[in-house]
Amino acid sequence: MQGASIAIDDLACRRGDRLLFRGLSLRLRAGEALRVVGRNGIGKSSLLRIVAGLAPPFAGKVNAEGAIGLVDERPALDPARTLGEALAFWRQIDGAGERNGDLGRLGLEALLDVPVRYLSTGQKKRAALARLLGQEAGIWLLDEPLNGLDTHAAALAEALTAEHCAAGGIALIASHQPFALPGMATLALSDYTT
Ligand SMILES: Nc1ncnc2c1ncn2[C@@H]1O[C@H](COP(=O)(O)OP(=O)(O)OP(=O)(O)O)[C@@H](O)[C@H]1O
Known part of the structure; x- marks a missing residue:
C-alpha cells in the first residue's frame, strides 16, 4: 500500500456532447484523502470512473500508482x-x-x-x-459510500477509511453526505465547470 499516489493533470471530462469539467489538476499522496462535492450530474462519478480507468479523459492525464478498489452503487457481487x-x-x-x-x-x-x-x-x-x-488496494475510490448505511455502519465506513489512510492508503470520495475523516481535503467540482 505504501507508495500509492494519484496525479491528475489538466483533466477534462466530456459525456455525450457536454463538457462537464476541465482544467482539473491535483495530487494525492500516501495517506491522503479528498472529498469531491458538487450538484447532481456535475461529474463526480465520471471523475472517479476516469481515475479507475473505466472511462477515458476528454483531455489531460491521470496517473495512478497502486491497485485501485472502486465502490459505487453497483456491488460487483x-x-x-x-x-x-x-x-x-x-x-x-x-x-x-x-x-x-x-x-x-x-x-x-x-x-x-x-x-x-x-x-x-x-x-x-x-x-x-x-x-x-x-x-x-492502495487507492480507494468511494462513490456515495454512505448511501443506504445506517448510523452505525456509516461510522464504521468512516473508521475503515481512516484506518486505510493511516496505513498509507489513498481515498478519493464522492459524497453528498458529510464524511468524517481527519485531515480530509474537499474539492468543489463547480470550480472546474465551464
Ligand atoms: N455514458 C454516458 N454517456 C452520456 N452521458 C453520461 C454518461 N454517463 C454519465 N453521463 C452524464 O454525465 C453527467 C455526469 O454524471 P455523473 O454520474 O458523473 O454525475 P455526478 O456528479 O456523480 O451526479 P450525482 O450527484 O447525481 O451522483 C450526467 O449528466 C450524466 O447523465
Whole structure:
C-alpha cells in the first residue's frame, strides 16, 4: 500500500456532447484523502470512473500508482450466489486472505448463506466494503459510500477509511453526505465547470 499516489493533470471530462469539467489538476499522496462535492450530474462519478480507468479523459492525464478498489452503487457481487460464495469468488481473484474480523465488524457473518439478491441495500453496501477490504488496494475510490448505511455502519465506513489512510492508503470520495475523516481535503467540482 505504501507508495500509492494519484496525479491528475489538466483533466477534462466530456459525456455525450457536454463538457462537464476541465482544467482539473491535483495530487494525492500516501495517506491522503479528498472529498469531491458538487450538484447532481456535475461529474463526480465520471471523475472517479476516469481515475479507475473505466472511462477515458476528454483531455489531460491521470496517473495512478497502486491497485485501485472502486465502490459505487453497483456491488460487483453475483446476485445468484450466496454472499459467502460471492465473496470467496473475489478472494480467489484478489489473491488476498480473509482479514480476520472484517466480516464480523461489518455485520455480515450471519448473512453468508443468504443469496446476494436477497440482501438489503445497506447489507449490499456492507458486502461491497468487505470485498474492498479483501482487495487490499492502495487507492480507494468511494462513490456515495454512505448511501443506504445506517448510523452505525456509516461510522464504521468512516473508521475503515481512516484506518486505510493511516496505513498509507489513498481515498478519493464522492459524497453528498458529510464524511468524517481527519485531515480530509474537499474539492468543489463547480470550480472546474465551464
Ligand atoms: N455514458 C454516458 N454517456 C452520456 N452521458 C453520461 C454518461 N454517463 C454519465 N453521463 C452524464 O454525465 C453527467 C455526469 O454524471 P455523473 O454520474 O458523473 O454525475 P455526478 O456528479 O456523480 O451526479 P450525482 O450527484 O447525481 O451522483 C450526467 O449528466 C450524466 O447523465
